[in-house]
Amino acid sequence: MLSHSHIWTAIETLAARNNLSPSGLARLAGLDPTSFNKSKRQGADGRLRWPSTESLAKIMHATNTSFDEFASLVGDGGANDYNGLPSGNFPAQSSGIPLLGFAQAGAGGFFDDAGFPAGQGWEQVDFPTQDAKRNSVYALEVQGESMMPLYRDGDVLIIEPNAQVRKGDRIVVRTKEGEVMAKILSRDTAQSIELLSLNPEHPNRQFAKTEIDWTARIIWASQ
Numbered sequence: 001m002l003s004h005s006h007i008w009t010a011i012e013t014l015a016a017r018n019n020l021s022p023s024g025l026a027r028l029a030g031l032d033p034t035s036f037n038k039s040k041r042q043g044a045d046g047r048l049r050w051p052s053t054e055s056l057a058k059i060m061h062a063t064n065t066s067f068d069e070f071a072s073l074v075g076d077g078g079a080n081d082y083n084g085l086p087s088g089n090f091p092a093q094s095s096g097i098p099l100l101g102f103a104q105a106g107a108g109g110f111f112d113d114a115g116f117p118a119g120q121g122w123e124q125v126d127f128p129t130q131d132a133k134r135n136s137v138y139a140l141e142v143q144g145e146s147m148m149p150l151y152r153d154g155d156v157l158i159i160e161p162n163a164q165v166r167k168g169d170r171i172v173v174r175t176k177e178g179e180v181m182a183k184i185l186s187r188d189t190a191q192s193i194e195l196l197s198l199n200p201e202h203p204n205r206q207f208a209k210t211e212i213d214w215t216a217r218i219i220w221a222s223q
Contacts, residue, residue, distance in 0.1 A: 004041075004048045010073035011036055011051065011059065012136075018063050021136065022162075023114035029058035033114050038162040098138040099125040099156070105140060105180040115161040115174065115214030125156060136162050137219070140172060140180075147182050150198045151221060157182065158220040170198075170218040175211055182218065 015025035015036075022036035034040060041049050060070050098117045100110060112118040117138050125139050142155040150170075151157065159172055167185055173195065174180045183195035183205065193212060195205045 004050065006074050007051065008036075008041055010070060011056075013073050014059060014063060014065060014070065021112060021114065021116035021118075023116060024112055024118075025059055025063070026055075029055070029062040031055055031058060037114075039164045097125060097158075098122040099141060100138070101141045102143045102180050105174065106178040111174070111214070115216050136160060142182070145199075146202055147198045151182060156222040157218050159216045160219045161214065161216040163217040163219060165215060165217050171195075171215050172218060173207075173215050174213040175207065176213045177211075181205070185215075 011025070012022055015022045018025065018028075020028065023033040026035040027033050035055060036051070043049055056070070059065075060067065100117075100122055104110060110118065110122070116136060122138075137158055137160045140157045140159055142151045142153055142157065144153055157172065165171055165185060165188070167187065169185050170182065171185050172180065172182050173193075181195075182198060184198065185193070186196045186204070187194035190209070192206060192208050193215070195207075197204050
């Protein structure tokens with residue numbers, strides 16, 4: 001039986017098979033990079049949203065996948081080979097997730113345009129909690145004291161780029177200049193974003209949206 005969850009998981013599986021994140025798959029097919037984000041899968045009124053037949057046709061064409069092959073992914077809900085991890089250039093692994101230090105995260109080549117892992121140089125860390133076993137998560141290791149008292153040097157933060165971000169959430173932000181920081185979202189408008197610092201000794205920040213590379217919600221921390 002065709003189900004909403006199975007067809008979205010099939011899209012994620014197709015992306016993983018091609019060493020892509022869902023956003024990378026969308027770009028490859030000439031679609032908006034956010035087309036397959038989790039926030040696009042359900043409306044504000046709670047109604048389920050389904051991918052269009054045009055979108056499905058484009059991703060099948062872009063990955064040279066036949067309709068029968070894609071239908072088989074929908075039929076098994078991606079259970080055969082999708083492990084729910086961000087792929088980028090990582091081999092599929094069921095025992096760990098990609099790990100990177102904050103200092104490295106500021107360098108180029110480690111993320112795609114939507115903030116998903118890409119490139120080489122990532123380490124692996126075991127899932128610290130069952131709550132982290134969800135789609136498209138990775139880990140960042142805190143370096144330095146700028147995020148005290150909430151996060152200490154060496155703490156590991158689990159990040160989910162697809163998670164919907166709301167006012168008051170703790171998030172990781174990467175600017176287009178390569179600055180990476182953990183902050184609290186204070187205000188988010190079409191033109192700008194305002195961030196509260198975790199450390200009272202560091203100032204709050206405000207950026208134009210054009211200055212932001214990506215944002216992602218912190219869903220767990222090893223405190």
